[in-house]
Ligand SMILES: Cc1ncc(C[n+]2csc(CCOP(=O)(O)OP(=O)(O)O)c2C)c(N)n1
């Protein structure tokens with residue numbers, strides 16, 4: 020048997036609906052026999068009548084409704100059709116859900132699923148990676164699973180957490196990533212994982228970029244360098260201790276992310292290492308991000324806009340030469 | 342079906358008085374007394390940030406709160422002190438929030454009108470107008486899902502806030518979900534300094550009820566009897582499982598947008614309109630005319646209101662204010678997931 024990243028997300032939701040009466044799924048086209056634009060809720064509406072609900076195209080109201088339901092003890096999962104459209108719900112997510120616990124002492128346990136990241140031909144409005152933006156605001160937890168196992172266990176964790184969770188699931192990984200079976204164990208939320216051990220350079224990454232980073236490490240291994248690759252798993256909280264521990268072993272740092280370059284997760288990783296672990300560094304840290312333009316449509320442009328294993332490897336070689 | 346109650350010419354002299362009329366008047370009086378004190382403290386430099394009062398809107402607001410019961414959800418807005426009090430918000434919590442008391446519901450973390458007690462069904466508004474509409478919808482869906490009965494949600498909005506996308510999405514989704522929601526929209530003829538002709542171009546805001554699948558009503562917000570009658574009816578109909586209800590009330594905002602605002606942009610002509618009448622004065626005149634309470638009783642009510650206001654402020658003033666050094670600066674409840682940033 021093999022299971023994809025996307026199937027893991029569906030299975031996690033099936034389990035959540037089965038095990039917890041408080042859970043319901045709210046989003047565009049998630050219900051009926053359709054099961055969502057990517058089929059992440061396929062068959063769930065039939066299996067759990069009245070708990071997988073189609074909504075109008077109203078991202079603000081979808082999240083507002085989830086917040087209200089959460090206040091009354093429910094555990095809603097909101098599916099955005101694409102991460103990009105969650106911009107319409109920013110106000111509810113950042114200003115309502117994100118401030119609520121701080122203001123009133125009452126937390127808002129909602130999970131917002133964002134089908135994120137670029138795929139060929141998707142263009143400026145169906146490709147965005149918004150984790151950096153959500154991580155910037157207080158009051159939210161931001162998950163960026165990079166493996167089938169994490170896609171499954173972290174979604175279950177997201178719903179269990181009493182605070183709002185932005186769950187960034189990568190569309191490129193939906194069908195590409197496969198595992199033999201669903202995991203029985205889980206890593207704790209907020210802890211990074213060493214995806215590959217090494218001694219010469221640390222690459223910190225997450226989500227789809229983890230896989231580009233691993234390929235780059237593979238490539239460079241042929242040249243005699245051992246790269247350690249850290250999978251952040253959640254970008255907020257960011258496991259600074261794990262990153263520092265890795266840099267302590269390697270003395271070099273490259274941060275790789277798919278979101279836009281200004282600020283963001285990679286800048287945050289470098290800022291933390293520079294301020295808390297400056298003495299650990301043998302070379303200037305560097306980062307690779309998408310380009311500072313909207314995300315292009317044509318595959319020739321897109322594959323250059325997005326960080327690739329080639330660009331990551333080139334940057335890694337440069338740091339290794341220093 | 343659109344059910345539109347046209348404003349009546351004048352309360353009939355011998356028409357029976359609503360059973361909640363005097364109780365409502367006392368909440369209005371308490372609100373006016375409280376907010377006058379608040380404004381004077383603001384002018385004296387004793388309040389940090391803004392002060393927003395509901396002068397002229399007390400009759401509408403009290404009618405929003407007075408029919409609500411335990412188990413209902415109320416999402417009030419800027420000018421809803423009367424309704425908040427009628428639904429059970431302790432006055433001391435208002436004073437605490439304006440003074441930033443550490444023991445108040447918002448603990449100095451949020452101020453003025455941005456307060457609530459969500460566990461008691463009093464939602465804490467965020468500034469962004471219209472954002473609370475869909476939140477109430479979600480709470481009502483959850484209650485229905487749990488098998489609760491006989492509950493409703495009520496939220497207030499200004500004619501300015503009615504023009505946001507959030508309000509539109511919220512009202513539409515309320516009707517789609519067929520939840521027992523009452524939206525009370527007050528057209529006080531200004532959004533901050535902007536008059537109606539730059540806010541919307543439809544003939545009448547209540548016509549939107551039909552567009553959303555709500556039942557709609559209009560009322561004269563200077564007339565407490567109408568406010569109680571129409572909003573009370575809307576609440577009953579929502580409880581009875583009718584579609585969501587929209588009430589559009591007309592008044593003039595009789596104060597600045599906030600106390601910092603001299604509202605000199607309010608034209609003399611508009612101040613002469615019938616909707617510019619002060620609802621509190623009108624209510625008191627009606628009480629005297631119909632001899633619902635004698636002069637001594639009215640005087641006693643005034644004194645009691647003043648005393649209650651005094652007590653609220655003096656209690657709140659004795660409480661400690663927050664201290665930045667002692668704050669835990671933690672925006673999530675899951676403490677082991679706090680992102681430790683140096
Ligand atoms: C989305 C949004 N934009 C702007 C503001 C700033 N603002 C606060 S109150 C207000 C005017 C509101 O007018 P209205 O809804 O008619 O309510 P009123 O003040 O008249 O009671 C504005 C512009 C806001 N709170 N929310």
Ligand SMILES: [Mg+2]
Nearest residue numbers: 499529531532
């Ligand atoms: Mg107004």
